[in-house]
């Protein structure tokens with residue numbers, strides 16, 4: 438569950454842990470871990486109007502999980518559904534080891550996100566929330582493919598676009614227009630477009646569905 | 648999905664990563680601890696010095712301001728009570744407390760030395776060229792600063808020159824302060840005897856050699872550091888002549 442107290446956002450969990458130095462408040466038998474928009478793009482997007490539809494039994498495909506800053510909050514909320522956590526860098530994923538001990542429903546996959554659709558283990562799976570944050574040139578194309586293959590009907594998908602990684606010769610706005618066009622042409626809907634300023638520079642957060 | 652299969656695959660990936668990179672991982676971890684122990688033992692030293700010098704202020708100078716020697720001398724003086732120079736004006740309790748702190752200091756030093764051996768050994772295996780150029784500790788500092796040998800190997804020498812000067816570089820870019828000319832490299836003994844301008848010049852040259860050393864460590868595994876070291880010595884002499 439997400440809680441907001443005095444303009445700060447927290448995720449509620451029964452696990453007493455601290456993943457990356459975030460503030461933790463004890464409340465009854467539960468712990469509230471601060472989810473700051475300065476540390477997490479999803480938290481930043483929520484500040485600017487995105488509403489995350491995650492439930493305790495939601496399943497999640499998280500692409501570009503890195504050391505698990507944002508992932509840890511997602512795992513606080515989705516406590517029962519399977520959460521696939523993907524990254525290409527083991528160096529980063531080592532940062533997940535502690536979290537994996539606490540959140541048994543998080544399943545790590547080390548691989549290039551481009552070959553996730555071919556992963557035999559995932560072949561028949563659908564997810565309620567698909568999120569991608571990888572800062573790669575072809576991130577939108579792969580995102581479209583991932584959404585089409587893995588998003589559940591009625592599910593929620595989101596992508597964080599780092600415009601500089603996509604095309605540094607164009608303005609962020611131009612990149613956004615081009616990438617949005619791709620998404621629409623692929624038959625997907627863009628429900629929200631959020632500029633992540635002042636939390637992130639030259640980043641857009643798009644909420645997408647069928 | 649078959650969760651078991653995925654978990655097993657990840658454990659396999661993790662283990663293969665660890666066994667491939669264990670030297671670097673161990674060196675970086677050991678260095679973190681060495682830094683911690685150093686900070687701690689410096690403050691322990693401060694406490695001992697401020698306390699013990701109330702009674703015997705000249706002792707530090709008579710140990711040539713060598714911290715470790717100073718601590719050992721205190722312990723020697725205080726354990727042979729007979730020839731104790733200490734009149735005991737700060738009292739036995741204080742002396743006992745100071746002795747414990749001295750032992751703590753030596754304990755930290757011992758641990759730190761053990762860890763430095765690990766760093767040396769690992770550096771020799773995983774990045775022998777960089778380690779010869781910079782010494783194992785500084786070499787490890789470079790790697791831990793950017794995160795991995797691979798990342799280091801992809802950096803141009805202009806960036807390598809400024810590793811360790813990130814905050815000065817930031818101030819330069821943001822507030823137009825002077826552009827830094829060297830980072831951790833100023834810690835290298837070869838910089839001794841040079842003025843700032845010369846250090847800047849040598850750093851630039853040095854960084855170019857570091858680039859070659861790192862690439863050799865990452866890709867060809869050739870041992871090229873002896874030649875590089877000679878190049879740097881030669882360059883230093885040249886630079887010294889310029890002013």
Ligand SMILES: C[S@@+](CC[C@H](N)C(=O)[O-])C[C@H]1O[C@@H](n2cnc3c(N)ncnc32)[C@H](O)[C@@H]1O
Nearest residue numbers: 501502503506507524525526529549550570571
């Ligand atoms: C900006 S970080 C993600 C931060 C994370 N989402 C958070 O908020 O805590 C981007 C991540 O994408 C990963 N990445 C880059 N290329 C990738 C690829 N080809 N496949 C999978 N992950 C990749 C990087 O290793 C990095 O950890």
